[in-house]
Amino acid sequence: MPRDFVIGQSHKTTRPILQAPLGSLTSPELVAAVSGAGGIGSLALTWTNPAAAAELVARVKALTPAPFMANFVLSFKPLALTAALEAGVPILTFSWGLPGALVRTAHSFGAAVGVQVSTVEGAQRALDSGSDFIICQGIEAGGHVQSSTPLRELLHAVIASAKGVPVVAAGGLGDGADIAEVIAMGASAAMLGTRFVASAESLAHPAYKASLLAAGKADTVLTGCFDGGWPYALHRVLRNATLTAWESSGSAPVGSRPGEGDVVVTTLSGEVIRRYSDMPPVSQMKGDPLACCLYAGTGVGKIKEVRPAGDLVKDLWASALLALGSP
Numbered sequence: 001m002p003r004d005f006v007i008g009q010s011h012k013t014t015r016p017i018l019q020a021p022l023g024s025l026t027s028p029e030l031v032a033a034v035s036g037a038g039g040i041g042s043l044a045l046t047w048t049n050p051a052a053a054a055e056l057v058a059r060v061k062a063l064t065p066a067p068f069m070a071n072f073v074l075s076f077k078p079l080a081l082t083a084a085l086e087a088g089v090p091i092l093t094f095s096w097g098l099p100g101a102l103v104r105t106a107h108s109f110g111a112a113v114g115v116q117v118s119t120v121e122g123a124q125r126a127l128d129s130g131s132d133f134i135i136c137q138g139i140e141a142g143g144h145v146q147s148s149t150p151l152r153e154l155l156h157a158v159i160a161s162a163k164g165v166p167v168v169a170a171g172g173l174g175d176g177a178d179i180a181e182v183i184a185m186g187a188s189a190a191m192l193g194t195r196f197v198a199s200a201e202s203l204a205h206p207a208y209k210a211s212l213l214a215a216g217k218a219d220t221v222l223t224g225c226f227d228g229g230w231p232y233a234l235h236r237v238l239r240n241a242t243l244t245a246w247e248s249s250g251s252a253p254v255g256s257r258p259g260e261g262d263v264v265v266t267t268l269s270g271e272v273i274r275r276y277s278d279m280p281p282v283s284q285m286k287g288d289p290l291a292c293c294l295y296a297g298t299g300v301g302k303i304k305e306v307r308p309a310g311d312l313v314k315d316l317w318a319s320a321l322l323a324l325g326s327p
């Protein structure tokens with residue numbers, strides 16, 4: 001039974017729990033807390049400018065000597081990639097596209113590479129380009145969902161084709177029993193996103209965190225509703241008034257959706273977020289945060305409290321070990 005998650009020669013972690021990149025909800029404190037507790041945290045640098053990305057990498061390094069990751073969604077140009085590598089990020093992950101030659105670039109800086117995939121063919125192509133590990137995303141995932149296949153089905157097939165390269169399971173994992181299940185299936189680690197949104201260090205608005213605690217599995221929906229900023233990419237969210245009104249309009253097209261153009265929240269600096277934006281609400285936004293895009297995976301029903309992320313890593317792995325029968 002795998003216990004340590006080892007990437008390449010140097011990155012070894014004692015608790016094989018990875019924090020998924022969480023877009024604008026990610027903080028250096030969250031990443032460092034997860035990595036410091038023996039898991040691996042992840043920055044989300046897709047929408048960050050190069051100078052700010054270098055600063056974020058430096059802040060995590062100042063907080064912990066442990067390895068951590070930075071993610072780039074390849075639907076967008078990875079503008080901060082070189083800056084992150086030059087700042088010394090030890091592990092990169094890519095999603096929504098295959099990195100191809102970017103793997104060699106990362107390796108030339110000594111960084112390891114993981115690629116999130118949703119098919120065996122995608123995994124194979126990622127491995128052919130030299131990726132050090134694969135992240136296998138199931139349709140249960142919160143946030144933007146590449147996958148159309150249930151996690152357990154896809155995981156079997158990807159592990160079988162990966163020829164010993166570590167495979168990380170992602171999508172709908174909410175507690176230690178879920179983590180134990182994918183480890184028992186042969187995954188080298190579990191990646192959790194929604195669970196870490198409901199952590200003390202995530203930047204999510206308190207009302208969003210509270211709605212995650214109150215929700216059950218049946219409250220998540222895979223939809224194209226919140227397409228502002230990233231069209232043509234399905235996402236799994238909590239049902240809310242914006243989604244219900246849109247569906248009640250017959251899922252009206254862009255330009256004639258209910259409440260389109262409404263400002264739903266305003267940031268401290270005065271930036272406005274409009275209805276149907278893909279931006280989730282962050283702390284200190286004013287307005288109606290629960291009308292925003294509330295990303296959540298199907299494991300949300302297992303989240304009962306907001307916890308410090310380091311405690312989460314330790315407790316999740318302790319209960320996974322119990323479920324595996326080897327405390």
Ligand SMILES: Cc1cc2nc3c(=O)[nH]c(=O)nc-3n(C[C@H](O)[C@H](O)[C@H](O)COP(=O)(O)O)c2cc1C
Pocket residue numbers: 020021022023025044046071072073094095116137140141142143144170171172173191192193194195197280295296297298299
């Ligand atoms: C709020 C939120 C933001 C996310 N942002 C990113 C991101 O920036 N890049 C990315 O590759 N995946 C992102 N994801 C998807 C995760 O990588 C991962 O596949 C997913 O969280 C796993 O499912 P779970 O949320 O059910 O644990 C995000 C997920 C959530 C919930």
